[in-house]
Amino acid sequence: MEKMVYFYGGGIAEGSAKMKNLLGGKGANLAEMARMGLPVPAGFTITTEVCDYYWKHDRSFPETLEAEVEAALKRLEEVSGKKFGDKDNPLLVSVRSGAAVSMPGMMDTILNLGLNDETVEALAKNTGNPRFAYDAYRRFMQMFGDVALGIPHHDFEEALNKVKEEKGVKLDIELEAEDFKKVVELYKEIYKKAGKEFPQDPKKQLWIAIEAVFGSWMNERAIKYRAINGIKEGELLGTAVNVVMMVFGNMGDDSGTGVCFTRDPNTGEKVKYGEYLPNAQGEDVVAGIRTPYPLEKLNEILPDVYKQLIDIMDMLEHHYKDMQDIEFTVEKGKLYFLQTRTGKRTAKAAIKIAVDMVKEGLIDKATAVMRVTPDQIDKLLHPAFDEAEIKKAQEIGEGLPASPGAATGKVVFSADEAEELAKEGTPVILVRPETSPEDVGGMNAAEGILTATGGMTSHAAVVARGMGKPAIVGAEEIVIDEEAKEFEARGVKVKDGDWISIDGTTGKVYLGKVKTIKPQGLEGEVAELLNFADEIRVLGVRANADIPRDANVARNFGAEGIGLCRTEHMFFEGDRIQKMRRMIVSKTVEQREAALEELLPLQKEDFKGLFEAMEGFPVTIRLLDPPLHEFLPQDEEQMKELAPQLGITVEELKEIVENLHEFNPMMGHRGVRLAITYPEVAVMQTKAIIMAAIEMVKEGKKVKPEIMIPLVGTVKELKYLDKIVRETADKLIEEAGVDLDYKVGTMIEVPRGAITADEIAEVAQFFSFGTNDLTQMTLGFSRDDYGKFINDYIEKGIYEKDPFKHVDQTGVGRMVKIAKDYGRSVNPELKLGVCGEHGGDPESIEFFHKTQLDYVSCSPYRVPIARLAAAQAAVKFKRGKFVNYAD
Numbered sequence: 001m002e003k004m005v006y007f008y009g010g011g012i013a014e015g016s017a018k019m020k021n022l023l024g025g026k027g028a029n030l031a032e033m034a035r036m037g038l039p040v041p042a043g044f045t046i047t048t049e050v051c052d053y054y055w056k057h058d059r060s061f062p063e064t065l066e067a068e069v070e071a072a073l074k075r076l077e078e079v080s081g082k083k084f085g086d087k088d089n090p091l092l093v094s095v096r097s098g099a100a101v102s103m104p105g106m107m108d109t110i111l112n113l114g115l116n117d118e119t120v121e122a123l124a125k126n127t128g129n130p131r132f133a134y135d136a137y138r139r140f141m142q143m144f145g146d147v148a149l150g151i152p153h154h155d156f157e158e159a160l161n162k163v164k165e166e167k168g169v170k171l172d173i174e175l176e177a178e179d180f181k182k183v184v185e186l187y188k189e190i191y192k193k194a195g196k197e198f199p200q201d202p203k204k205q206l207w208i209a210i211e212a213v214f215g216s217w218m219n220e221r222a223i224k225y226r227a228i229n230g231i232k233e234g235e236l237l238g239t240a241v242n243v244v245m246m247v248f249g250n251m252g253d254d255s256g257t258g259v260c261f262t263r264d265p266n267t268g269e270k271v272k273y274g275e276y277l278p279n280a281q282g283e284d285v286v287a288g289i290r291t292p293y294p295l296e297k298l299n300e301i302l303p304d305v306y307k308q309l310i311d312i313m314d315m316l317e318h319h320y321k322d323m324q325d326i327e328f329t330v331e332k333g334k335l336y337f338l339q340t341r342t343g344k345r346t347a348k349a350a351i352k353i354a355v356d357m358v359k360e361g362l363i364d365k366a367t368a369v370m371r372v373t374p375d376q377i378d379k380l381l382h383p384a385f386d387e388a389e390i391k392k393a394q395e396i397g398e399g400l401p402a403s404p405g406a407a408t409g410k411v412v413f414s415a416d417e418a419e420e421l422a423k424e425g426t427p428v429i430l431v432r433p434e435t436s437p438e439d440v441g442g443m444n445a446a447e448g449i450l451t452a453t454g455g456m457t458s459h460a461a462v463v464a465r466g467m468g469k470p471a472i473v474g475a476e477e478i479v480i481d482e483e484a485k486e487f488e489a490r491g492v493k494v495k496d497g498d499w500i501s502i503d504g505t506t507g508k509v510y511l512g513k514v515k516t517i518k519p520q521g522l523e524g525e526v527a528e529l530l531n532f533a534d535e536i537r538v539l540g541v542r543a544n545a546d547i548p549r550d551a552n553v554a555r556n557f558g559a560e561g562i563g564l565c566r567t568e569h570m571f572f573e574g575d576r577i578q579k580m581r582r583m584i585v586s587k588t589v590e591q592r593e594a595a596l597e598e599l600l601p602l603q604k605e606d607f608k609g610l611f612e613a614m615e616g617f618p619v620t621i622r623l624l625d626p627p628l629h630e631f632l633p634q635d636e637e638q639m640k641e642l643a644p645q646l647g648i649t650v651e652e653l654k655e656i657v658e659n660l661h662e663f664n665p666m667m668g669h670r671g672v673r674l675a676i677t678y679p680e681v682a683v684m685q686t687k688a689i690i691m692a693a694i695e696m697v698k699e700g701k702k703v704k705p706e707i708m709i710p711l712v713g714t715v716k717e718l719k720y721l722d723k724i725v726r727e728t729a730d731k732l733i734e735e736a737g738v739d740l741d742y743k744v745g746t747m748i749e750v751p752r753g754a755i756t757a758d759e760i761a762e763v764a765q766f767f768s769f770g771t772n773d774l775t776q777m778t779l780g781f782s783r784d785d786y787g788k789f790i791n792d793y794i795e796k797g798i799y800e801k802d803p804f805k806h807v808d809q810t811g812v813g814r815m816v817k818i819a820k821d822y823g824r825s826v827n828p829e830l831k832l833g834v835c836g837e838h839g840g841d842p843e844s845i846e847f848f849h850k851t852q853l854d855y856v857s858c859s860p861y862r863v864p865i866a867r868l869a870a871a872q873a874a875v876k877f878k879r880g881k882f883v884n885y886a887d
Contacts, residue, residue: 001049005068008034009042009245010079017320022047024240026098029340036319038312039336042079043093043244044072046210048100051238054214069210072243080245085202089126090119092136092246095209097216097239102341106225107239108147108216110209111281112140112246116200120184124177132251134180135172139281141187141198144205148212151194159186173279206243213241247336249329250281254302257282260295260309262317262324265345268352268525272310274326282327282338298330305335316340321362322371323353347376355525358532365532366875372529374842374865374872378404378505380526381557381861382470383516385503393501393510397489399450399475400787401507402461404861406516407448407470408501411494413485415442422446429500431487433480434473434784435460436630440572443469448502450509452478452487455787455804463569465837465859468553470504474787478509522557522864530558530864533871539848540855541866542618544835546570548609554860558867561617561704562610563768563857564835567685568626570606571599577631578645584628585646585656589680596684603688604695607705611692616702620768620835620857622747623685623721625710627670629660666776666783671711671747672721679724686728694736706743708768713750715759722763747835748819749773757819761826768857769816771836771844775803778812804837807844817851833857842869849873 006014006023008031015023015031023031027045034040046069053062077083082091092114097107115123115137124133138160145151160172163183167175175183191198199205216222217239226233249257259282260274275292278301299306309328312335316324325343329336345353354368363371382405385393409427412418415438418430422445430446432439434453443449443463448470451460455474464471480487485496492511494500501514522530542563543554547570551562571580576599583595610619633639634657643653662668675682689705696703707725712718722744733740745766748754754774757767776783781790783804793799799808807813816834823830833855838844840858845866848856850873858866 001047001053001062003068004047004050004062004065005044005072006031006047007042007044007072007075009040009076012075015045020100021237022049022240024048024098024100024242025102025341026096026339027240027242030242030244030338032319033316033337033340036315038315039334041245041247041336041338042076043242044069044076045098046241046243048237048240051214051217051240054211055218055238059211059215069206069243073206076243076245084114084206085116085119086122087118088122090114090122090202092119092123093206094242094244094246095206095213096242096244097213098242099217099239100236101229101231102344103222103225104344106216106222107219108213110140110143110147110212112136113144113205113209114202114246115140116202116205118200119202127251129251130177131175131180132248134177134184135175135250136248136281138180138183138187141184141191144209145187145191145194145196145198147216148208149191149194149196151190151196155190155194156187159183159190162186210241210243213239244338247329247331247334247338248281249277249331250279251332253278254330254333255279256298256301256330258292258295258298258328258330260313260326260328261343262313262326263343263349263353265323265325265343265349268345268349268356270356272313282329302330302333305330305333308335312337318362321357321367323349347372347379350376351380351529352525355528355532366536368529369533369536369868369871370875372868374869377526377530377864377868378862381522381864382468382505383407384505385501386515386517389515390503390510393512393514394492395490395508396492396494396500396511397475397478397509399452399472399478399507399509400455400461401504402454402473403449403464403469403471403859404505405448405468405470406501406503406505406514407446408499408513408516409447411487411496411498411500412442412446413480413482413496415439415445417496418442419445429502431478431480432460433482435463438572438577438630440569443467448472448504450475450478450500450502452476452480453784453787455783455785455790455802461837464504465840465862467550468859468861470502472502472504472507472509475507475509476788526864530867533867534558537867537870537874539845539853539870539873540833541863541870542620542833542835542855542857543860543863544839544857545610545613545860547606548613550860551610551613554863555613557860557863559614559617559860559863560855561614562619562621563833563839563855564708565607565610565619565621566625567603567606567622568624568630570603571631576602580631581642582646583681584631584660585648585653592678593680593684596680600684600688600691603685604692607689607692608695611696611703611705612701615696616704618704618706618743620706620708620745620766620833621685621689622708622710623675623682625671625674627660627662627665627668628674629657629662629665632657632660666773672709672717673711675709675721675724676717679721682721682724683728686725687732690729690732690740690742693740693742694732694738697738697740698736704741704743706745706766708745708747708766710747710770711750711773712746712748712760713752713756715756715763718746718760718763743831745831747773748816749777749836751778751815754815754819755822757822758826761823761830764823764830765827766831766833767819767823769819769832769834769836769853771807771812771816771834771838772804774815774836775808775812775838778815779803779808801843806841807838807847809847813847813851816848816853820851820853831855840866842866842872845869846873846876850877 013034017032124130142156256278258276274295277292327339354371409429543559544564586592747770749770839856840862
């Protein structure tokens, strides 16, 4: 550290806005405003490197720091014409924190430092205002005692209130100089009772305050704030300390303090927004001691100052090219700027400001896209709870936030009950230990889903996201008693029919009804911003959709095709499940084919609906993936009911169910393995896809079918199925006499498939990475059970993040890169996409962009998020030759 202290003021500015990492946001922007010639009180900044040193060296300072601070203090005395600790003309300072990232209110500040029993008299004499001087003194004693010495804040408040009661007044401004003198004496007693000494030496005050501000970097609220906002420990060096000449807003009616924004932070409207408090210091506004006036009040009291403020607000916004949050003080009719920073804003305001600033020529489209977070887009697309209502609600549980949005409804414990009540118009929350494909009707009928087990890519999570339903999974503190139709959580029993509210964005469960606010659709500024994103991004964005309704939602949200249609979901609708079950219990190929023939026209209509919704865009249809046991009941009572309908005995049905039982079905008889055993299923599905496409072509419409074979681990599996699919498709196309192009590809979800991708690419025309299963098989984690231990792994630093939520770039990511490199070495035209849940995760999307994939596919309601995230990745990383996976 060659230089630890940077000065600004008196025509000097050693720092600038570009030095935020070293000077913190506050120090860098004060230096920048000084460079601009704005009225900023002079001061100096001790760097964030000193904070880092302080915590790494057992709370000690570098040897030369004291000399640098002394030199800066001398300079400050010269600029101000006052002397620190002087009995005749004392200099007072504020000591304030300021990290590179804005952390409002998280760290400590001390104002009016330098006051003692002698300097307070000098201040009173010099200003001719003893009331002001003693008000400043009592404020300093209270702040210093609270912040630097840990004396409880309320002890000081009690003493102040005692003097107000004796005087018979309610507000601080109604007290006189003599009253504040009494307060000072009472405060001295508080110090004594606490066993603390109030230092009369200003130099001692300064060093204690500097240490207190550095110490506040590691206070509980600052640590929590960084954790909530995803700021990792070690990512920032620490806080800077700003020592600034005091200017006083509490010197009478021609003085005051305020906070203002260059635009409305709630709506984004281009209007000046803020508050002003006459005869006060900034802490009065922040602490809510007095109710401030709207900013326009300043125009009534001091119109010239108001005009100067407005002019400089415009200047600052144009200089920083973003909405500014500004703190200012007026001292005896003179305006001072104490801080400017990028203003925090609502999701709605962030989008409006970004789009408006492009139209105003302040920023370009790439900058606008980077100004809005994917989370902010997400918030506008899903219902959210009213913030005021949520504060009053009783939280009874928490799980994994699997699908965003807020929902309120009556608790039901079965999918059937959910459907029945929903038909009557009753909103319901489906509560299950976990969901299965058979629950899909109830899930669709419910307002939201809550499961006690499962992870971020469990059935409940994946399906809920696809439906745009709020969902919480893996809420293990919720103990469900299905027989009694109730669950217990945190000592609260919730019965069938009771009201609960769930927040799929936070994972929290609340008792009773909580009011929701409807989301904004893709219109206005949101649509404009996403159009900017589409101009910039390189990655395509498709949707995972199984039915036309979902496909239409996806198109409305800007999807450029379907990257995954899960055909198994189609078999659970209406009486289709019976036809599917008839096929499963068939004993001969002929019987199976007869049952499949009944399903064929139904599947064909499904696919045609998807093709119509996505006209001209590719539709990737995955052949049947799950094991057959999922289509059969496991309960004996259900078997007794079903067996006669299938024309077999209960014993025969039991035997079939037992034979289909697998110890590890996720790695069992499913996907391509099922099609190899029962190729007639693949034939029927291929026929349905191609027949639907042929009908579209005959109607003069564009169609791009892509047939995807799941779970391929060896090229021989793919060759076997590819031959069957192509023979079936080509025969139908020839008979129809139409010109129809289709593609056959595979999902890369088995590690062997990834590392033999050069062989597989000789047959496949496209790869789609099924990162849910690829993560499961590469890590050896069951995605339905990992929730029990993943938090331990994250807390102990073994995994940084949930690998099912954010792609594991080191392990799974390497598999993706291997498959990409090997695949394209054989077939440079090979199309590469992602259809796992990571396709909707911004962090993962950035990785897929850098890895040079062609598209991502995600649930319909995450399409806008993916569009923005893909554009942000393109702004941050220009696509070129990516490093080899082994580097």
